Amino acid sequence: MAAPFRTVPWNGHVGAVSFTFDDAYETQFLNLKPLLDAMPDVHVTFFLTGFQDRLTKNAEGFAALANSGNEIGNHTLSHWRLPEETDDELEVEITDFADTIEAALAKYGADVNIVSFATPGCENGENIKKVIQKRHMINRDCGFDGRNKWDVEPDWMSLKAKIWSRTDVTVNEMLNALDTAAFIGTFNNTNPLEPQITEGTWLVVLQHDVSERTIDYLSINPDDIKRLFERAVKNKLWIAPLGTVAAYQRAHFIIENATMDKIDNGYSVKWKIPHERMPKSVPLRIQIDTTRVSSKTTLEQDGKKLTPESDGSYIIEFMSQSLIMRNTGNIPLPKAKPKKAIASYSKFTLYDLRGKKLGATNGFSVPKDYPKGIYIIRAEAEKLPAITKKVAK
C-alpha cells in the first residue's frame, strides 16, 4: 500500500534550475563568488579537475565557495577522454579523485561530501557509468534542452544539461530556457512533433569560465551570468545545486512506495535510501493525503513531533529512513482493484515528413485518398504521452 502522502514537486517551486560550472577555473571564485555572495537564494555546483594542477592551486577559493553553501563535484583527475581509459585508470580518475578533492578542500576548512560527477566532454559509456555509480549518486552529461520532468525518472548516470557557449547560444535563449523551466509563456502552439511543455521542469545548465575573455567560446561574461541568476530568482525557480535537486527527486521516487506497518493509533513508515552516496541531509517536503488519513494526522521523526509549514506541508528528513504517523484514523483497505481500464490513444493526426498537418486519421494508418508515400502520424490521449510514428503507404 503506498504511503498516504506525496512529495511536493521541486521543493514547492514551479520548477528548478541547477547551474553547474566545470573545470576549476580561478575566475569562478574571483568573478562569480562576489555575485553568489550577494544572492542568498542562489547556490550552484562546481565540478573540479586536477588538470593543470588546478585543484591544488585553487583549493582555497573552492573551499570558500563550498563553505558558502555551494556544491563541489568531481570532474576527474586529468580531464582526459574516459572512453580511452582502462578500468584501472577509470578508478584513479573517478573514484580516487573524489577522495582527493575532499581532502584538498578539508585543508582549507571545508567539509565536502562529493555525491555528483560530470564527465569530461560528456563522453560516457556503460562501463564508465558503472565506475561513476560506485562513488556518485548522479552524473551530469550534456546535450538536448537540459530539462527534466518531475514524474519521469531520469538516467541518474547520464543527466543532460543545456550548454552555454558564446558561439551557439544567446543570452536571450538562456533567459527563455529559464522561463520555460518556470512554465512561463504560451506553449500550446509548439510544433506537435517536438516535446510538449506542460509543466515546470528542472533545467540543468553547463558553464565553464566566468570572465569577459572572448577568446574562449565557453566563457560567459559576469554580467550575463548575473542576468541569468536574476531571471531565475524572478521566476521563483528553486535554484539549487545539482546534487541537492537530484537527491530530492530521487527521494520522491522512493518514499511514495515506502512500506507501512500498523502501530498504536497510526502507522510506522519505512524506506531505503537509493544510493550510499547521498547528501548527509535530504530535507523533503511532503503533503499528507487527507483523503486517505484523518486531517488530524501528526508526524514524528527521530522521536520528535514535526510542525507543519504555513501551507500545511511538512519538511521531513529523508535520510532518517522512517517516520511515524499518528492519529491517522484507520486507513481503509484498498478495495479490490477495479480492472485497470487500458488507456488507449483516441486522437490520431496525419502529417507530411516536413511536419505539415494534413488532417485527422484513424489509428496508425493513412486514409485511402492520400497518395503513396511516407507520413508521420501522431497519437494523443489524455492519460498517455503523445507518440509519433513514421508510416508508409
Ligand SMILES: [Zn+2]
Ligand atoms: Zn570539462
